[in-house]
Amino acid sequence: MTYKLELTKVSKSYGDKKVIDDLSLGIEPGEFFVVLGPSGEGKSTLLKLIAGIEQPDSGRILVNGVDVTSQPPNKRNIAMVFQSYALYPNMTVRGNISFPLRMHGASKDTIRGKVESVSKLLKIDSVLESPVSKISGGQQQRVALARALVRDPSVFLLDEPLSNLDARVRLSARAELKRIQRELNQTFVYVTHDQKEAASLADRVGVLHGGKFECVSRYQDMYEAPLTKWLGDFLGDFPMNFIPINSGSGDGAVEAGFRPEWVKVGSEGFHAEVEAIESSGGLYYLFCVTHEGPRVVIRDSVRREVGEEIRFKPVKQLTFRNGMLVQTPGEKLSEPSSRA
Ligand SMILES: Nc1ncnc2c1ncn2[C@@H]1O[C@H](COP(=O)(O)OP(=O)(O)O)[C@@H](O)[C@H]1O
Ligand SMILES: [Mg+2]
CATH class of the missing domain: 3.40.50.300 (P-loop containing nucleotide triphosphate hydrolases)
Known part of the structure; x- marks a missing residue:
């Protein structure tokens, strides 16, 4: 029973x-x-x-x-x-x-x-x-x-x-x-x-x-797909990254959220400087400061140097408005799931 x-x-x-x-x-x-x-x-x-x-x-x-x-x-x-x-x-x-x-x-x-x-x-x-x-x-x-x-x-x-x-x-x-x-x-x-x-x-x-x-x-x-910024920050070995987005509508703070591993380092996207590096299992976690200001942690398979200038682009990102995940219609989210 x-x-x-x-x-x-x-x-x-x-x-x-x-x-x-x-x-x-x-x-x-x-x-x-x-x-x-x-x-x-x-x-x-x-x-x-x-x-x-x-x-x-x-x-x-x-x-x-x-x-x-x-x-x-x-x-x-x-x-x-x-x-x-x-x-x-x-x-x-x-x-x-x-x-x-x-x-x-x-x-x-x-x-x-x-x-x-x-x-x-x-x-x-x-x-x-x-x-x-x-x-x-x-x-x-x-x-x-x-x-x-x-x-x-x-x-x-x-x-x-x-x-x-x-x-x-x-x-x-x-x-x-x-x-x-x-x-x-x-x-x-x-x-x-x-x-x-x-x-x-x-x-x-x-x-x-x-x-x-x-x-x-x-x-x-x-x-x-954390339902809140708090959750995105809490879950994971490294917190989710958040970068403000200029939204035309003006209805609250809008941010892009992305995990360190959702990023491609290359010749496109944000400019940032590597401030510190942690290696783990053959991968490198780069602690960077973007030229726009926010600090981010991104994962890369290439060894970099502290002080190096890089560019990165999130290949997947979520949108948060006022600390809450904006769920796009048709997107399949956690199931079963609730916010008590
Ligand atoms: N018997 C108690 N009397 C007074 N405060 C308590 C008592 N038990 C727990 N607390 C308080 O309640 C909160 C939650 O405690 P607890 O349930 O032990 O948390 P967790 O297990 O998540 O660490 C803490 O702030 C703790 O100090
Ligand atoms: Mg306890």
């Missing part, structure tokens, strides 16, 4: 700071949904509201159409895995995984069966009798996940679960997690500030900004 999760008009303040602001969202059964946003934007708060650890000031939370807003966490059957896993270090892997089942008074046979199947799924069945303090960080992360899995929760909430792992382990753990979610076919809500994680894990990404979702869509769609 897979579960649908709905939030309708949920708000939460701490003191006079509104952290979640009239937020509505529907997550489909079996969807891998990623909440992406800078630190302090309320990602953890949102998960705590779903889990029932925090109460919203207003709004409702529904699981498969059932209003769980007033239910305590242990009645919601929603599992949450935190950044710090809070495992019992001196207990064995088996002891840690079976802990929630023992608390629920499950029979010995049930516990044994569940622990075996979950630990096989997560490939930690070979370390079941090891103390948690003796296994690797990647394995500890899986034990935390296993401990959540044994309870057969309706929805999984994961709060930056990979951020304590070193880079290599994080990559393999990410792939593992995606596999596990596919295999379980359960609804996951995964919080991260890491765009690479969002891009590789998510069916859909919701970017949290100012207590609302700036955008909800597939990562690639919002990267290619």
Whole structure:
């Protein structure tokens, strides 16, 4: 059984700071949904509201159409895995995984069966009798996940679960997690500030900004056509470039937006001077100042020198008016997509 999760008009303040602001969202059964946003934007708060650890000031939370807003966490059957896993270090892997089942008074046979199947799924069945303090960080992360899995929760909430792992382990753990979610076919809500994680894990990404979702869509769609300047700036290894356009109509500031890789360096277009260079994977990111004034970052395959004069021309560009993407008729944009 897979579960649908709905939030309708949920708000939460701490003191006079509104952290979640009239937020509505529907997550489909079996969807891998990623909440992406800078630190302090309320990602953890949102998960705590779903889990029932925090109460919203207003709004409702529904699981498969059932209003769980007033239910305590242990009645919601929603599992949450935190950044710090809070495992019992001196207990064995088996002891840690079976802990929630023992608390629920499950029979010995049930516990044994569940622990075996979950630990096989997560490939930690070979370390079941090891103390948690003796296994690797990647394995500890899986034990935390296993401990959540044994309870057969309706929805999984994961709060930056990979951020304590070193880079290599994080990559393999990410792939593992995606596999596990596919295999379980359960609804996951995964919080991260890491765009690479969002891009590789998510069916859909919701970017949290100012207590609302700036955008909800597939990562690639919002990267290619961000609905706002803020989003264009936030997404990507380098921010989107913006250059003012003289518009005849005079109805607000109009700008061209283009990504570093949407540019052709050659004998046409803007004049600019290279101020700094970063190389990455055989490509060069040129930090330039245009003769018109705006600074841009453009990607090129040729090594240049600082101080060099170049010309570049965007081969693809978007138009923004007053900070919002101008969507040309007939253009196919992110789907499904909404601006909450
Ligand atoms: N229990 C709390 N009491 C007061 N302020 C809080 C509490 N929890 C979170 N906040 C504040 O709410 C904002 C969002 O926090 P959080 O949800 O942890 O953000 P994120 O997980 O995106 O980094 C922050 O400004 C944080 O200081
Ligand atoms: Mg957080």
